[in-house]
Amino acid sequence: MEVTTEDKIIQAAEKIFVRDGYDGARMQDIANEAEINKALLHYYFRSKEKLFQQILRRKMQAFLPKIQKIVHTDLPVLGKLEAIVEGYLQMLFANPRLPIFLIYSAYRDPSILEHMPREIFDDLIRFLRKAIKEGELKKVDPEQLVVSIMGMCVFPFVARPIASHMLGKDEEQYSIFLKKRKKEILRVLEELTIDSGGDK
């Protein structure tokens, strides 16, 4: 299984675009990163814009499928929420700059959102609504709750430079802070669930 030139370009372009954004990225940087010539980029993808669109689409599709599986597993509310938060945070640890890249790109050209799968959200919201009806979850707006969960997960990664400065933490301390995040988010979510067993 050889690595084709196209693969090398895609790899390199992902790195540079995600790091620098469309406007900040330079074709020369991508070429350097791929260890090929700048002209080859155009040979394979015609233009910066077209290359960017490819990368964006790939990145969007890598975004949610893991979460989707979790949503469809059969777990009690808190267990499912825990799995979702964990899966989501895992993705963020592996791709800390992905959310801001996607967010920024969506401002630049909202039409790209057409390619973004939406069912995961719907399924999750449906699940939460059912959980409320069945008395496993306190009465909250499920849509609002999903956004709150995403916010609690994503924000410390997206706003990392500002947040670490605000908290007076260096890189290492902030990494530790992030690792404790799951427990603390679940601490909050716990309070929203209703303990049917009564034990604990």
Add this chain to the structure above:
Amino acid sequence: MEVTTEDKIIQAAEKIFVRDGYDGARMQDIANEAEINKALLHYYFRSKEKLFQQILRRKMQAFLPKIQKIVHTDLPVLGKLEAIVEGYLQMLFANPRLPIFLIYSAYRDPSILEHMPREIFDDLIRFLRKAIKEGELKKVDPEQLVVSIMGMCVFPFVARPIASHMLGKDEEQYSIFLKKRKKEILRVLEELTIDSGGDK
């Protein structure tokens, strides 16, 4: 009180930089917005970089002082949290693109954070710690809680295009969603406070 050319430039530059970011902004666009000639921008601010730094500093200082006042008022935990969330959301409604501008700018050049006041955070965290010790708030990590609150407030504004798409809402529906946000965030925070009165 006349509007000086410098004022016009600053106004215009704020709008364009906040909207497009440093890389995306064009000096020509700023000049057009200010209804002056491009050369005048350089006459007043020498370079794009210098103009940007000015704007950034101004925007950073407009960011938190309102919150600071609230933190220093004498209110019970939930009341203070409510005031903070409200003030914060108000600022976000008035400046929806400010956070992403600041975040993105901080990635570009982290040294700008030196100009960002930090005491507000410290004060708030101290306050929360005290509230926990005095039994008004459940045992959570105050730093984590502050980040969670910020995340819940900021995320739906920062990620607006993606979030509205995910939820299948148009502009108007999403605005309504945002207006309900305060109540829902407080709903979550309520569960973290300890009702000393015992009523309700």
Add this chain to the structure above:
DNA sequence: GTCTATATACAGATAGAC
């Protein structure tokens, strides 16, 4: 397919008249 060399476009910055 891959390279070097070059064309083209445009943005930031300056010169100089008024």
Add this chain to the structure above:
DNA sequence: GTCTATCTGTATATAGAC
């Protein structure tokens, strides 16, 4: 202080040899 005209650098994109 404000303008028009221009310079200079640099980024995307193409031509053409190998």
